[in-house]
Structures are given as C-alpha cells and as structure tokens.
Amino acid sequence: MKLSSCLKGIRLPRPPAAADPQPLPAPEKVYLPLRQHQGAVAEPKVEPGDQVMMGQVVGASEDFESATVQATVSGTVEAIVQMPDPSGGMVPTVVIANDGADAWIDEPAATEAALASPEEVGATRPSRLLRRVREAGLVRAQVQGRPLHVDLSPPMAPQSYLYMTGIPVVRPIDTLIIKAVDPDPPVCPNASLLGEAGDELAVGVAALARISGASRIILALPSGADASALKAMAAQYEWETASVCQTSYPFAIDHLMVNSLTGREVPTPYGEPRDVGVSVQPLSTALDVGSVLLTGRPVVERVFSVTGEVKKPGVFRVRLGTPIGEVLDAAGGGPSQAGKVVVGGPMMGLAIYDLGTPVTRETQGVFVQSAPQVQHFADHPCIHCGRCVAVCPVNLIPSDLGKLCEFRMYEDAAEQDLMNCIECGCCAFVCPAQRPMVHFLRHGKTEVLAGRME
Amino acid sequence: MNNNLLTVSTSPHILGRTTLRSMYLEMMIALVPALLVGLYYFGAPGLTTVVLAMAAAAATEYLISLITKKPSTLSNLHILLMGLMMGMILPPGAPWWLPVAGGFLTVALGMSIFGGNGNYPFNPVLVAWAALAISWPEAMGAYLEPMALGSGDDWMEAETFLMQLKGDIGTLEMFELGTLWIGNVAGGVGTTGTWALLAGGIYLVIRRLIPWQIPLGALIGAVGMGLLAVYTDERVAEMGFEEFSAYLNIVWLHLGAGSFMIAAFFLGPEPVSSPVTPWGGLLFGLGVGMMTIIVRFWGSPLDGAFYGVLLMNAATPLLDRIRPRVIGKVVSGA
Numbered sequence: 001m002k003l004s005s006c007l008k009g010i011r012l013p014r015p016p017a018a019a020d021p022q023p024l025p026a027p028e029k030v031y032l033p034l035r036q037h038q039g040a041v042a043e044p045k046v047e048p049g050d051q052v053m054m055g056q057v058v059g060a061s062e063d064f065e066s067a068t069v070q071a072t073v074s075g076t077v078e079a080i081v082q083m084p085d086p087s088g089g090m091v092p093t094v095v096i097a098n099d100g101a102d103a104w105i106d107e108p109a110a111t112e113a114a115l116a117s118p119e120e121v122g123a124t125r126p127s128r129l130l131r132r133v134r135e136a137g138l139v140r141a142q143v144q145g146r147p148l149h150v151d152l153s154p155p156m157a158p159q160s161y162l163y164m165t166g167i168p169v170v171r172p173i174d175t176l177i178i179k180a181v182d183p184d185p186p187v188c189p190n191a192s193l194l195g196e197a198g199d200e201l202a203v204g205v206a207a208l209a210r211i212s213g214a215s216r217i218i219l220a221l222p223s224g225a226d227a228s229a230l231k232a233m234a235a236q237y238e239w240e241t242a243s244v245c246q247t248s249y250p251f252a253i254d255h256l257m258v259n260s261l262t263g264r265e266v267p268t269p270y271g272e273p274r275d276v277g278v279s280v281q282p283l284s285t286a287l288d289v290g291s292v293l294l295t296g297r298p299v300v301e302r303v304f305s306v307t308g309e310v311k312k313p314g315v316f317r318v319r320l321g322t323p324i325g326e327v328l329d330a331a332g333g334g335p336s337q338a339g340k341v342v343v344g345g346p347m348m349g350l351a352i353y354d355l356g357t358p359v360t361r362e363t364q365g366v367f368v369q370s371a372p373q374v375q376h377f378a379d380h381p382c383i384h385c386g387r388c389v390a391v392c393p394v395n396l397i398p399s400d401l402g403k404l405c406e407f408r409m410y411e412d413a414a415e416q417d418l419m420n421c422i423e424c425g426c427c428a429f430v431c432p433a434q435r436p437m438v439h440f441l442r443h444g445k446t447e448v449l450a451g452r453m454e
Numbered sequence: 455m456n457n458n459l460l461t462v463s464t465s466p467h468i469l470g471r472t473t474l475r476s477m478y479l480e481m482m483i484a485l486v487p488a489l490l491v492g493l494y495y496f497g498a499p500g501l502t503t504v505v506l507a508m509a510a511a512a513a514t515e516y517l518i519s520l521i522t523k524k525p526s527t528l529s530n531l532h533i534l535l536m537g538l539m540m541g542m543i544l545p546p547g548a549p550w551w552l553p554v555a556g557g558f559l560t561v562a563l564g565m566s567i568f569g570g571n572g573n574y575p576f577n578p579v580l581v582a583w584a585a586l587a588i589s590w591p592e593a594m595g596a597y598l599e600p601m602a603l604g605s606g607d608d609w610m611e612a613e614t615f616l617m618q619l620k621g622d623i624g625t626l627e628m629f630e631l632g633t634l635w636i637g638n639v640a641g642g643v644g645t646t647g648t649w650a651l652l653a654g655g656i657y658l659v660i661r662r663l664i665p666w667q668i669p670l671g672a673l674i675g676a677v678g679m680g681l682l683a684v685y686t687d688e689r690v691a692e693m694g695f696e697e698f699s700a701y702l703n704i705v706w707l708h709l710g711a712g713s714f715m716i717a718a719f720f721l722g723p724e725p726v727s728s729p730v731t732p733w734g735g736l737l738f739g740l741g742v743g744m745m746t747i748i749v750r751f752w753g754s755p756l757d758g759a760f761y762g763v764l765l766m767n768a769a770t771p772l773l774d775r776i777r778p779r780v781i782g783k784v785v786s787g788a
Binding site for chain 1: 459460461462463464465466467468469470472473474476477569570571572573662663665725726727728729730731732735774777778779780781782783784
C-alpha cells in the first residue's frame with residue numbers, strides 16, 4: 001500500500017465478514033432490460049405471447065457496444081415495457097412470466113466444445129473466446145459497466161484525448177487485474193466469492209488473459225479476509241497477489257488501484273484502465289466467463305449483495321431480471337420507514353426511485369437506508385477548512401471547485417481541473433459544513449460539457 | 455415498504471459525523487487544558503476576562519443578526535470559540551471593557567463586515583487583538599504575577615518573560631525551562647500553558663480537524679529561525695554560551711514564551727484564514743514560526759507570533775495557488 005493511501009481518502013467501517021452467497025428462487029416474472037450496460041440498446045428478438053426457453057436470445061444488436069440479452073427463465077413473453085435502469089433512465093424491457101420449468105434451450109452454443117481447463121483455453125484462438133463471450137452477452141459487473149467484449153479489446157481507434165500527451169495512443173493490454181475487492185463497502189459481492197477457487201475461476205482468468213493478451217495477472221485480494229484458497233490457486237497458476245485495504249476508501253476504485261498496483265496513471269476524465277494497458281475485471285465477472293466456457297450456457301444469475309437496514313443482510317444468487325423489491329423481501333424486508341435504496345455502495349451508488357428496477361448484469365448490490373438515516377446536506381458557505389483537500393485522492397482542491405460551481409463559474413472550475421474529479425465523494429463525507437460537494441462538482445461538469453457542445 | 459416514498463439524491467449517501475458544531479466544540483475542548491492552566495495561575499481575574507470576551511462576542515453576534523435580519527449562527531459555537539480565543543490571549547485582570555471591546559471587535563470588525571463565517575480574510579481574533587494593542591497599549595501590557603489557586607487574591611503586576619528579555623538579555627538565566635513550559639509565568643490567560651496547548655493542538659491534528667502542515671511548519675520555522683537568531687546575536691555570545699545544547703535551550707525558551715504555541719496550533723490553523731493546500735500550509739506555518747522569532751529579536755513589538763499569523767493570512771490566497779499535481783491529469787506535450 002502506498003503512503004498516499006494512508007494519508008489521503010477516508011476510513012470506512014469494516015464490512016461484516018462475507019458469507020457464501022445463498023441462492024434465491026426464480027421470481028414469477030423477470031424484467032430483462034435490453035440495455036444492461038453503458039452503450040447501445042439491443043433490439044428485441046421476441047414478441048409478446050412468444051414462448052421462450054432459458055438461455056434463448058430475447059435481445060441482440062449489431063452494434064459493437066451492445067450485449068446480447070438472454071431469457072433467464074422459461075415461460076411466456078408478456079410485454080415489452082419501459083422500465084427504469086439504476087441511473088433512472090427508461091429502457092425497453094422484456095417481461096417474461098415464469099412457467100417454473102427452467103427448461104434450457106439447446107442451442108448450438110450449448111453443445112459447442114466446453115473448455116474444461118486453462119490449457120484448453122490457451123489452445124483456443126482469442127477471437128473464438130471473444131466470440132463466445134460476446135454471444136453470452138457478458139457485461140463487466142459495475143454500474144455503467146461496458147459489455148465485456150468491448151472492455152477486453154484494446155481501444156479500437158486512437159483516443160482523441162491522448163493525442164500530443166506522450167502517452168501511447170494505442171497500447172496493447174499487458175496486465176490483467178482480477179479484483180476480489182469491492183470499492184464501496186459494505187456492498188461486497190466479490191468478497192463473498194473468495195471461496196470459489198475452482199475450475200471456473202481458472203478457466204475464466206485464463207480466458208480473460210488470453211483474450212486481452214495480458215501476460216501479467218494480478219489478483220487483488222482484500223486485506224484481512226480469508227483468501228487462502230485463492231492464494232493457493234494464484235501460486236499454482238503463477239498469478240501475482242496483492243493485498244488491498246477495502247476500508248481505506250476510495251483506493252479500490254479501478255483508476256486508483258491501477259495506479260497503486262502498477263504505478264500507471266489512468267488519464268482522466270475520459271480515460272480507462274485499458275488506455276494504459278491494464279484490464280481490471282471483478283472476480284464475479286471472471287467466474288461468469290469461466291461458467292460460460294465450461295457449460296457453454298449464458299449466465300442467468302448474479303451475485304447480489306443486500307446491505308444496510310434490512311432484517312437479514314446478505315449476499316444472494318439472484319436470477320437476472322428479478323425486481324430489486326423482491327430481493328429486499330427475501331432479505332427480510334426493508335425498514336418500516338422507507339428512506340433510500342441505493343444501487344451500488346453508500347459512497348458512489350445511485351439512489352433508485354422504483355423498487356421494480358430489476359437486477360441486471362451491471363448491478364452488484366443495494367444499500368438500504370431508513371428515512372431517519374437519510375443524510376441531509378446544508379447550504380452553509382464553505383469555511384475553507386481544507387479537510388476536503390486533505391482527503392481528495394486525486395489531489396484536487398474540492399473547496400474551490402465547489403465554490404466556483406456554486407456560483408456558476410464553470411469554465412474557471414474546469415481550468416482548475418474540475419473534469420479530473422472521480423466523484424468518489426470523500427470531500428462531501430468529511431465536509432463539516434455538510435455542503436453537497438459531489439452535487440456541485442457533477443453539476444459543474446455537466447454545465448462545462450454542455451457549454452463546450454455549443 | 456412503501457414504493458412511493460423512496461428518496462433520490464446524489465451520492466454519497468452516508469456522511470462523516472463531523473459537523474460545524476462538533477468541529478468547533480472539539481476545538482473548544484482542545485483549548486480547555488490551556489484554559490485550566492491559565493485559571494489555575496490567574497484565578498478570578500483570568501476567568502472574568504474570558505467570560506466577558508465570550509459574552510461580548512455572543513451578544514454582538516446576536517445584535518448583528520437582529521440588525522441584518524439574518525438567522526443567528528450562535529448555535530454552531532463558532533462565535534463562542536472566537537470569544538474564547540479572544541479572552542485567552544488577553545492579559546488577566548484587564549479592565550472590564552478590554553475583553554468586551556475585544557469580543558465586540560472580533561465579531562463586528564473581524565467577521566461580520568466580511569460576510570461572516572467562511573469569508574473573512576484575516577483571523578478575526580487577531581484583527582481585534584491588533585486593534586486593541588494599538589488603541590490601549592498600556593492596558594494590553596498590564597500582566598499579573600501568576601499565583602497558584604488558593605493562595606489569596608493579592609494580585610501583583612508583573613512583566614512577561616519577553617518584556618524582561620527585551621530590556622535585559624540576562625533574563626535568560628533567570629527563567630527555568632520547566633516553569634516556563636508549565637505556564638507558571640506572567641502572560642495572557644490561556645497562552646502560558648505551553649504543554650497544555652501542545653496537547654490540545656496534537657489532539658486536533660490527530661482528529662484531522664486542523665492540517666498537520668501548519669503547526670509542523672511553525673515549529674520548524676521557529677526552531678530553525680531561532681537557532682539562526684541565537685547564533686548571530688552578539689549579546690548571547692557575550693553571555694558565554696558556546697555549546698549547541700545551550701543555544702537550543704534558548705530556542706526552547708522562546709517556544710514556550712509569549713503566544714507562540716497558541717498561534718501555531720489554534721490561531722494560525724484557524725480554518726477560514728489559513729491555506730488549504732499542503733505545501734501552502736507548510737509555508738504558512740514556516741512564515742508564522744519565522745516571523746515570531748524575527749520580531750522578537752529584531753522588531754520593536756514584544757511578540758511576533760500574532761503578527762506572523764496576520765501577515766501569513768494576507769498571503770493565504772497566494773499560498774492556495776501552490777496546488778499539488780492532479781493524479782491522472784494529462785499534461786500536453788509531456
């Protein structure tokens with residue numbers, strides 16, 4: 001751990017020890033949004049009234065930045081409606097009534113040679129592996145994540161923001177970081193998978209490395225958790241392991257983890273880890289890839305963490321498309337005075353307004369708050385105390401940026417590196433005047449972009 | 455769970471437990487040890503001074519909020535903290551109107567005319583102190599001989615260490631380092647208890663309520679400049695000090711004397727008027743420490759700590775321009 005992470009950032013309470021995921025029964029109706037990632041919406045391939053089998057494609061698109069959507073139950077398509085996604089926008093969604101049979105479709109993909117070991121993966125062409133990942137419609141497990149086949153490819157075209165900067169414009173991916181830590185505790189789906197060291201993981205990681213071309217594999221493990229099984233695997237397959245402290249927020253965010261593990265700096269605001277030759281994939285995504293290659297079937301479940309003020313917080317294996325409200329009921333129900341339901345963790349998550357919002361490939365968990373616990377911001381002026389400067393992990397001066405954005409001096413703020421903010425929320429967390437720092441900065445960024453578009 | 459009543463807002467959805475009120479309360483708590491030392495040695499006159507200053511500050515804020523028809527900010531304790539600091543730097547046993555004027559000036563002249571908390575360029579306590587020191591130099595220079603609690607109320611006027619030092623360099627041999635640091639000397643109500651101020655200041659640094667750079671810079675600046683000053687002072691050389699440890703002892707005396715500690719840990723890092731950037735804070739502290747020693751050795755005022763803070767307050771906007779490098783910022787042509 002670098003010195004900067006001791007001095008910068010904030011300390012969050014240690015999340016409760018992760019339990020193994022418990023399976024939840026499939027719901028009576030699943031809601032499958034035709035866009036479960038950042039990118040393009042897929043076109044529906046079914047019509048209301050159609051009978052579908054589990055694993056049957058219900059949405060697909062020619063667009064590269066789009067992932068195929070499969071039915072996660074067998075049954076009848078009821079309708080195609082508009083449903084909110086975690087960020088609140090409306091997405092066309094296929095509603096399927098479950099017939100309870102869970103009958104798999106037997107497509108050629110399912111019978112295609114299952115890859116049972118890392119050696120077999122190593123003997124397969126990367127493009128073939130990539131095609132299977134794309135057919136399975138995998139998505140990097142993160143809100144606003146990309147379709148996995150996009151995320152694993154090096155940038156298709158030179159990124160315009162990298163011109164004249166000295167950073168190679170197209171750089172092959174040489175490092176793969178498998179992230180068993182969760183950036184935003186206590187929502188920790190990855191930490192509950194630490195015990196799943198088996199063929200799935202070996203095949204998944206081998207495939208991810210083969211597709212991306214990475215020669216160096218780093219397994220980022222949470223410090224203080226029992227990860228002996230994964231460590232043994234890492235020794236067997238010659239992966240490097242690194243210990244990352246989950247409670248020192250926000251150093252498990254991709255950009256900062258790439259910096260601390262490889263020393264490379266991901267260019268902000270538009271950069272991604274693959275611009276500096278690193279691919280960061282969550283442990284659950286690696287397991288998904290492994291499962292797709294082993295079984296030849298798409299993934300229909302998602303490891304979903306329910307934390308906060310519910311009766312029985314825990315980690316569940318949820319059928320994709322289950323409304324979040326039903327998962328909450330399975331966790332014992334929320335508090336009597338409903339406050340907030342946040343998809344993602346408490347620091348960076350998105351508060352949803354509709355409990356019918358389904359579990360998708362990009363959601364990792366929810367954090368529930370009762371009404372009395374909901375935080376309120378104040379409109380006190382900045383008192384210039386500098387606590388936000390002391391915690392900002394990317395060395396901004398949030399106090400100045402907040403003031404500039406509050407008084408509509410957006411371009412001045414942009415000159416002071418407003419756009420490099422990663423919106424981790426540390427500044428708002430420590431602000432004694434309880435100013436809505438993240439709100440100001442996001443608003444400022446939006447205004448700057450809008451101003452530049454004109 | 456009712457589906458219609460969910461709250462939607464921007465992240466983060468949890469906040470730290472620090473509020474303005476808790477922050478100012480903790481700062482007051484950190485001042486309590488020094489205040490207790492002051493009250494132990496200066497008894498009733500000291501208490502009167504502090505209470506009058508706090509009451510005057512609170513009353514002024516209340517009146518101003520009535521006149522300007524703004525909600526009073528008394529509840530977040532900022533005004534009381536300012537009043538407390540004002541009282542603590544005044545001489546005990548000052549005539550009653552001195553702390554009252556101090557409290558009034560702190561709030562009215564130092565704070566409110568600039569727009570209240572968050573907007574003033576100079577530390578309001580020191581603005582008021584400067585006004586008082588210029589207007590009533592005699593009253594501001596009338597200190598009491600310390601008397602432990604319970605040894606009567608027969609107060610005698612006394613000169614502070616720095617006053618005596620200005621007149622006679624031989625004073626250096628009359629004071630013991632231990633006595634000076636423990637607070638058993640003439641001085642402002644809350645400025646003499648060096649150990650107590652140090653403890654309170656370290657508490658604030660550990661709680662991350664003040665940046666560590668400012669006190670550290672002040673200590674480095676004072677020790678470094680102090681050694682330089684002692685080595686170049688002919689009078690000290692004439693007294694026959696030759697060893698480094700002797701020189702260093704003189705510097706420790708200076709750290710414990712006057713108002714250096716309260717300036718380094720409480721008045722200097724006062725949030726609004728001090729820089730926020732790490733290097734800016736370090737330079738700010740260095741400036742405070744160096745000014746303290748420079749004024750004491752070569753200036754006409756007795757103590758330079760407050761002048762140092764006021765001067766560096768003026769430099770704060772400049773120091774805030776020393777920004778650290780932004781991680782991930784793409785530098786053109788690098």
